[in-house]
Amino acid sequence: MKAWGNKKIIRSEDIPEQGFSPWSFDQFSGFSVQRPDRHLFEEPNLDELHPEAAVEAEATLAEVDNPSDSPVETLSEEDELAALRAAARAEGYQAGHAEGLEQGRAAGDAIGRENGYQEGMETGQTHGRSAAESDVVQFQALLSGVEIAVASYEEKMAKPILDIALAVARQVLRTAVQVEPDRILLVIREALNSLPDLQGNLKLELHPDDLALVKAMQATEALSGQWRLEPNPEIERGGCLMSSANVDLDLTITTRWQRIVEALGRSDVSLADNEPES
DSSP: OOOBTTBOOOOGGGSOTTOSOOOOGGGEETTEEOOOOSOSSOOOOGGGSOHHHHHHHHHHHHHHHSOOOOOOOOOOHHHHHHHHHHHHHHHHHHHHHHHHHHHHHHHHHHHHHHHHHHHHHHHHHHHHHHHHHHHHHHHHHHHHHHHHHHHHHHHHHHHHHHHHHHHHHHHHHHHHHHHOTTHHHHHHHHHHHHSOOOOSOEEEEEOHHHHHHHHHHHHHSOOOSOEEEEEOTTSOTTOEEEEOSSOEEEOOHHHHHHHHHHHTTOOSOOTTOSSOOO
C-alpha cells in the first residue's frame, strides 16, 4: 500500500464494522459552512485493531483532538501600532465630537438666553417708558384741568370775598374813629417820621373836633418848626391835609381808604357806600 504524505492509509479490514458514520450534506447551512461534529466517526476500539493500524489511528485521533494551527498572516509591530493609533484617533474623534457638540449646544443656549434677556429688557424698558410718558401726559392734562377749575373758582369767589372784606374794613375804620378819636395823633406822628426835613412852616387842615387834640400834642411834645393849624369841617375826623414848602400830603380817611382799595385791585368801592358796587 502506498503512503499518502506522512500518513498511512488504514485498510478497511483493519476497521471494525460500523466504526465510521457517513457524512451528510445537512451539515451545511446557507452559504456558510457549519463546523461538523469534531469527530466524523466514532472512535474505534484500538484494542481490536492491528498493531500498526492502532498506532496510525491513535496518531490520527491525536491530530483531530489537537489540530495544528494553520498558518495565519500576522501583523507587524508597526502595523499594529498604526492600527491602534487609528482606533484611538477614531475613538477620540467620536468623544471630542460628542463633547464639542454638547458644549456648542450649551454655549448656544447661554447666548440665546442672554440675547433673549437683553431683548426682553429693552422691550420692557421701551414699553415702560411709553406707558410712563402716556401717564405723564394724562396727569398733566388732569392737573391743567384742575388748575383751570381752581382759577375759575378763585376768580368767581375773589370779588365777593373782597367785597365782604372791604365792607368789614370800612365798618371797622368808622368805628375806630368814633371809639378812638385821638387816632389823628397817630396819623400825624407816622407822617412826620416818614417825611424828610421839612422846609418852612407846616400847615395842617383837619376837622374842628380834632384841632384841640393836635394843639395839646403840640404843647406837650417837642416838635420842630412852626405849625399852622386850620380847621376844615369838610375833612372827616381821623384825617388831615399836611403841606409845607416841599411836602403836600392827603391823609384824609377817604383818600387813605381809596389807596387801600386800589392796592387790592378794586377802585369801585367808596368809603361812603353802604354796600360795595358790583
